[in-house]
Amino acid sequence: MTERMIVVGADAAGMATAAQARRRRDRNDLEIVAFERGHFTSYSACGIPYWISGLVPEREQLVARDPETHRKQYDIDVRLRHEVTAIDLDRREVVARDLDGGGEVRERFDTLMYAAGAVPIKPDWARTDAAGVFGVQTLDDGSALRRWLEAEPRPRRAVVVGGGYIGVEMAEALVLRGLSVTLLERGEQPVSTVDPDMAVLVTEAMRGLGVDIRTGVEVTGLAVRDGRVYGVQTDAGHLPTDLVVLGLGVRPNTALAEAAGLPLGPTGGIRVDRRMRVTGTPGVWAAGDCVETLHRVSGLPVHIPLGTHANKQGRVAGINIGGGYATFAGVIGTAVTKVCDLEVGRTGLRERDATAAGFEFVSVIAESTNRAGYYPGSRPMTVKLIAERPSGRLLGAQIVGWSEAAKRIDTLAVALWNRMTVDDMTALDLGYAPPYAPVWDPVLVAARKATDALAR
Amino acid sequence: MTERMIVVGADAAGMATAAQARRRRDRNDLEIVAFERGHFTSYSACGIPYWISGLVPEREQLVARDPETHRKQYDIDVRLRHEVTAIDLDRREVVARDLDGGGEVRERFDTLMYAAGAVPIKPDWARTDAAGVFGVQTLDDGSALRRWLEAEPRPRRAVVVGGGYIGVEMAEALVLRGLSVTLLERGEQPVSTVDPDMAVLVTEAMRGLGVDIRTGVEVTGLAVRDGRVYGVQTDAGHLPTDLVVLGLGVRPNTALAEAAGLPLGPTGGIRVDRRMRVTGTPGVWAAGDCVETLHRVSGLPVHIPLGTHANKQGRVAGINIGGGYATFAGVIGTAVTKVCDLEVGRTGLRERDATAAGFEFVSVIAESTNRAGYYPGSRPMTVKLIAERPSGRLLGAQIVGWSEAAKRIDTLAVALWNRMTVDDMTALDLGYAPPYAPVWDPVLVAARKATDALAR
Numbered sequence: 001m002t003e004r005m006i007v008v009g010a011d012a013a014g015m016a017t018a019a020q021a022r023r024r025r026d027r028n029d030l031e032i033v034a035f036e037r038g039h040f041t042s043y044s045a046c047g048i049p050y051w052i053s054g055l056v057p058e059r060e061q062l063v064a065r066d067p068e069t070h071r072k073q074y075d076i077d078v079r080l081r082h083e084v085t086a087i088d089l090d091r092r093e094v095v096a097r098d099l100d101g102g103g104e105v106r107e108r109f110d111t112l113m114y115a116a117g118a119v120p121i122k123p124d125w126a127r128t129d130a131a132g133v134f135g136v137q138t139l140d141d142g143s144a145l146r147r148w149l150e151a152e153p154r155p156r157r158a159v160v161v162g163g164g165y166i167g168v169e170m171a172e173a174l175v176l177r178g179l180s181v182t183l184l185e186r187g188e189q190p191v192s193t194v195d196p197d198m199a200v201l202v203t204e205a206m207r208g209l210g211v212d213i214r215t216g217v218e219v220t221g222l223a224v225r226d227g228r229v230y231g232v233q234t235d236a237g238h239l240p241t242d243l244v245v246l247g248l249g250v251r252p253n254t255a256l257a258e259a260a261g262l263p264l265g266p267t268g269g270i271r272v273d274r275r276m277r278v279t280g281t282p283g284v285w286a287a288g289d290c291v292e293t294l295h296r297v298s299g300l301p302v303h304i305p306l307g308t309h310a311n312k313q314g315r316v317a318g319i320n321i322g323g324g325y326a327t328f329a330g331v332i333g334t335a336v337t338k339v340c341d342l343e344v345g346r347t348g349l350r351e352r353d354a355t356a357a358g359f360e361f362v363s364v365i366a367e368s369t370n371r372a373g374y375y376p377g378s379r380p381m382t383v384k385l386i387a388e389r390p391s392g393r394l395l396g397a398q399i400v401g402w403s404e405a406a407k408r409i410d411t412l413a414v415a416l417w418n419r420m421t422v423d424d425m426t427a428l429d430l431g432y433a434p435p436y437a438p439v440w441d442p443v444l445v446a447a448r449k450a451t452d453a454l455a456r
Numbered sequence: 457m458t459e460r461m462i463v464v465g466a467d468a469a470g471m472a473t474a475a476q477a478r479r480r481r482d483r484n485d486l487e488i489v490a491f492e493r494g495h496f497t498s499y500s501a502c503g504i505p506y507w508i509s510g511l512v513p514e515r516e517q518l519v520a521r522d523p524e525t526h527r528k529q530y531d532i533d534v535r536l537r538h539e540v541t542a543i544d545l546d547r548r549e550v551v552a553r554d555l556d557g558g559g560e561v562r563e564r565f566d567t568l569m570y571a572a573g574a575v576p577i578k579p580d581w582a583r584t585d586a587a588g589v590f591g592v593q594t595l596d597d598g599s600a601l602r603r604w605l606e607a608e609p610r611p612r613r614a615v616v617v618g619g620g621y622i623g624v625e626m627a628e629a630l631v632l633r634g635l636s637v638t639l640l641e642r643g644e645q646p647v648s649t650v651d652p653d654m655a656v657l658v659t660e661a662m663r664g665l666g667v668d669i670r671t672g673v674e675v676t677g678l679a680v681r682d683g684r685v686y687g688v689q690t691d692a693g694h695l696p697t698d699l700v701v702l703g704l705g706v707r708p709n710t711a712l713a714e715a716a717g718l719p720l721g722p723t724g725g726i727r728v729d730r731r732m733r734v735t736g737t738p739g740v741w742a743a744g745d746c747v748e749t750l751h752r753v754s755g756l757p758v759h760i761p762l763g764t765h766a767n768k769q770g771r772v773a774g775i776n777i778g779g780g781y782a783t784f785a786g787v788i789g790t791a792v793t794k795v796c797d798l799e800v801g802r803t804g805l806r807e808r809d810a811t812a813a814g815f816e817f818v819s820v821i822a823e824s825t826n827r828a829g830y831y832p833g834s835r836p837m838t839v840k841l842i843a844e845r846p847s848g849r850l851l852g853a854q855i856v857g858w859s860e861a862a863k864r865i866d867t868l869a870v871a872l873w874n875r876m877t878v879d880d881m882t883a884l885d886l887g888y889a890p891p892y893a894p895v896w897d898p899v900l901v902a903a904r905k906a907t908d909a910l911a912r
Contacts, residue, residue, distance in 0.1 A: 046828075056830050064895075165889075308888035308895050311895050329880075333885070335889075338892070374517035375506060410886045411869075413886060413887070414874070414876075420870075427784070428869065428873060431801055432502075432790075434500065434503045435506075436792050437792075439767050441764075
């Protein structure tokens with residue numbers, strides 16, 4: 001008898017699952033129905049800031065695979081604008097509302113993939129339907145913001161609330177569109193995904209671009225007139241603005257899952273096992289921004305919403321649902337971002353994470369260059385390493401530089417993944433040629449410095 | 457009593473040794489004398505092509521540390537233009553000839569560091585003192601070539617013999633200077649450090665730049681008139697030219713070492729142990745382009761002359777001579793090069809090496825892009841992986857691409873260094889953001905493809 005899989009959420013995790021399952025089982029063996037409340041499938045949310053800035057001209061460029069491709073090429077019954085409103089585990093049914101046509105459908109499943117993603121974190125003041133307040137999580141969010149930016153009279157001032165990756169990328173995007181931009185960050189520095197001594201480099205670069213960065217500022221409310229925002233109220237005074245972008249991060253979208261009784265972990269994400277099965281819930285799987293996962297260094301569960309994890313997890317789930325065997329190995333917190341011309345990379349634990357996890361460690365910051373010093377385009381690169389004391393095991397790394405910096409974090413990520421010590425790392429055979437590295441690559445310079453620090 | 461170290465060759469390996477030893481032992485404890493037959497210390501031979509092209513304007517930019525710095529900062533008695541002509545292990549003496557002043561000096565040593573580097577491979581036809589024939593191994597070679605290029609009448613045509621890295625880089629440099637360049641390669645493709653199916657991409661790029669590449673061509677002689685070269689004779693006919701660059705590779709410079717009775721290995725390089733001590737020869741050390749080293753994948757000795765190894769080996773030797781403990785862990789054959797705008801990286805074994813070492817393997821070539829497909833500047837990237845069958849262990853990797861390609865080899869090099877399987881590699885947490893990678897990094901795309909190939 002044909003088995004039936006329902007996918008809740010037709011973005012990265014859900015559709016990677018569906019595609020992998022389909023590779024292994026044809027439609028006579030496995031029917032796949034995917035519900036998506038939005039207008040799009042499989043798109044790059046990470047690309048939204050570049051579409052807003054105009055660097056990527058067309059919204060459709062961000063769509064990796066449209067519904068027709070999923071339907072025709074993978075034989076997946078994709079139903080856009082259908083919001084799943086309930087999951088009944090006993091009856092093995094989901095209920096979905098047709099957001100455009102109206103009405104409700106009930107669909108039976110044997111296998112359920114819960115891939116509902118994440119929802120923006122909204123403090124009370126942000127729960128508004130005032131015009132001019134935007135999230136940037138979905139393509140629909142992005143479309144609304146683009147319309148606002150192109151409407152007359154053109155907005156001139158923007159306030160971005162939150163200095164995480166998306167906030168910083170949006171601040172830059174809006175500057176590139178010619179707006180005067182203020183970035184509000186509650187903490188000490190924006191880009192708190194790196195330690196403050198590295199984040200300060202990013203803050204300087206953003207100020208150099210003209211972004212008005214205000215740190216240690218708490219938003220208390222929005223000023224709204226005639227249903228339209230005109231200012232942001234903070235504990236440091238009022239800021240007039242023509243639009244507000246919310247970049248306060250996201251949390252796992254688990255409302256439906258909780259209602260159905262799926263287990264959540266301490267991070268608020270759905271608990272899954274290594275094969276992406278929801279813990280203790282036969283036939284139910286979850287993947288992507290709605291689940292929590294293991295951090296391989298701290299050993300703790302973490303919630304790191306990122307397309308690359310969603311895709312990997314979906315692939316793992318799909319292989320398993322398809323009858324194969326695969327496990328998700330966990331994450332180490334690798335991330336890269338571009339801020340103005342500055343490149344930022346990180347992997348593993350920050351100092352605060354290492355302390356929280358109970359590690360003793362040394363940390364070093366090494367200055368070097370991306371290329372041989374005499375080669376044109378040579379620019380400074382700063383590498384920070386955090387290593388366990390006394391073992392020397394690499395716990396975390398951060399890089400800030402002007403070019404060829406961000407992806408050098410991968411070299412450190414693979415070293416960290418393999419539990420290398422900084423001393424062992426000094427021996428690594430990395431590529432050397434004047435256009436690409438000094439004779440001691442910045443990664444090796446930092447490993448040497450950390451080794452020296454451990455010996456003291 | 458003060459111990460005395462003599463260093464033969466004051467370039468990367470020798471001076472890294474001296475500097476590390478000095479860090480741990482002051483001059484009352486260890487006297488250091490370094491003999492160098494050339495005019496320079498510690499320079500980047502790898503940078504010569506970029507100085508020839510004009511990309512690096514001044515010769516002095518290639519000198520990382522001049523003799524004065526070594527003397528003043530490290531208290532090393534550097535003697536330029538002194539060629540060591542004999543080593544007497546029984547009497548613990550070296551004999552050196554003063555190339556400028558004339559005469560000979562004899563100097564006693566307790567410790568000897570042999571770091572005489574490599575010498576160009578010269579077939580009979582290349583053993584000439586005809587004007588217009590150039591090596592590019594030393595700064596003195598480079599100076600001679602620069603003078604030739606700037607003399608009137610300006611040379612218009614050049615023939616580069618040999619399609620290794622240096623040959624290819626020199627061909628590009630001469631094209632950039634406006635010369636009409638022919639590259640002669642005896643084998644099937646230039647850049648034979650990657651497999652032919654990858655090298656073909658490089659050949660195409662060079663032809664696009666206007667280099668006349670002729671493969672399968674053997675040079676038989678030079679045409680010389682009035683002591684000046686005017687053509688190259690080959691088994692495919694005569695090629696008129698105004699200058700000839702020899703890029704036929706190098707071999708360990710061991711004449712002195714052999715005469716002194718130091719042991720050579722099967723590659724022709726000096727045999728050393730893990731601490732860089734010359735095997736069976738107390739008090740004598742060697743490092744850099746004159747030694748052979750262990751290839752960690754094949755388990756065989758190899759001779760890979762490269763500044764990054766020379767520096768690491770010198771550091772290891774210097775730590776040991778200084779009274780510390782360090783070992784050189786071997787190499788995996790990582791190398792990167794820039795050919796026109798094309799970037800080339802490699803690590804581990806090529807197919808022919810894997811076969812020679814007795815491995816069974818699969819190899820895959822995966823096409824991807826350096827950035828998210830929609831991000832401006834996204835360019836194709838080709839990744840080749842060679843994985844042991846059935847274990848899946850990565851044995852080698854090659855990358856060719858147009859930007860952000862070469863140094864991605866480091867990610868693969870660290871994976872290979874840690875004996876990862878391609879299946880494990882599909883789980884790696886690598887940096888993802890649209891300006892830097894597609895959601896599946898090219899490295900991961902290739903690892904998935906290799907995993908699939910192994911399953912078949």
